[in-house]
Amino acid sequence: MTGRFEIVDTPLAGLKLLHRRRMGDDRGWLERLFCADELASAGWVWPIAQINRTLTVNKGTVRGMHFQHPPHEEAKLVTCLRGEVLDVAVDLRKNSPTYLGWHGEILSGKNAASLLIPPGFAHGFQTLTSDVEMFYVHSAPYAPQAEDGVRADDPAIAIAWPLEIAERSERDRNFSLVEEREAK
Numbered sequence: 001m002t003g004r005f006e007i008v009d010t011p012l013a014g015l016k017l018l019h020r021r022r023m024g025d026d027r028g029w030l031e032r033l034f035c036a037d038e039l040a041s042a043g044w045v046w047p048i049a050q051i052n053r054t055l056t057v058n059k060g061t062v063r064g065m066h067f068q069h070p071p072h073e074e075a076k077l078v079t080c081l082r083g084e085v086l087d088v089a090v091d092l093r094k095n096s097p098t099y100l101g102w103h104g105e106i107l108s109g110k111n112a113a114s115l116l117i118p119p120g121f122a123h124g125f126q127t128l129t130s131d132v133e134m135f136y137v138h139s140a141p142y143a144p145q146a147e148d149g150v151r152a153d154d155p156a157i158a159i160a161w162p163l164e165i166a167e168r169s170e171r172d173r174n175f176s177l178v179e180e181r182e183a184k
């Protein structure tokens with residue numbers, strides 16, 4: 001690992017796991033959460049459009065699985081600042097050999113890992129602790145009119161959440177199933 005990130009492929013093409021190298025000394029450490037030069041080799045070729053932070057209070061909560069339709073599709077760099085989550089990306093690229101495949105990684109305030117999610121994926125996570133803070137770098141602005149999602153409990157995707165889904169937003173509970181969409 002030469003730079004500040006070790007970039008690791010996942011079974012879903014384009015989805016990358018990043019390990020951040022912390023520069024430590026007696027006071028503590030400094031880590032780089034984003035680096036345009038280094039992350040270009042991980043496929044981040046966009047400007048940063050927005051940065052979001054979320055607090056999720058209860059363990060077992062699921063946020064997701066969200067995406068924005070073209071032309072507002074976005075890449076996301078997702079980092080956990082506090083607590084621990086299973087962070088999941090779902091391949092929604094119709095022509096992908098891993099279409100509807102999912103991949104999850106444990107992100108935590110301690111493990112210096114981030115997930116780089118290219119356009120074409122839905123994203124979500126389940127909190128594995130209480131008081132989870134997540135930090136998102138977005139390559140495109142929030143476009144509510146283009147927002148959509150797939151159900152975190154869709155049997156066609158079959159995400160193996162570690163815990164029972166304890167809490168979801170009304171919107172997340174009511175996304176249509178892939179089967180329903182594809183029947184239209």
Ligand SMILES: Cc1cn([C@H]2C[C@H](O)[C@@H](COP(=O)(O)OP(=O)(O)O[C@H]3O[C@H](C)C(=O)[C@H](O)[C@H]3O)O2)c(=O)[nH]c1=O
Nearest residue numbers: 050052054063064066067076123124125136141142169
């Ligand atoms: C996504 C977003 C939302 N908002 C507003 C809209 C609502 O008033 C409020 C909460 O939005 P929402 O319930 O969509 O938040 P999440 O459920 O955490 O959505 C996020 O969670 C999943 C895991 C993601 O990957 C996306 O980053 C994002 O969709 O923030 C904004 O102002 N800007 C934004 O970029």
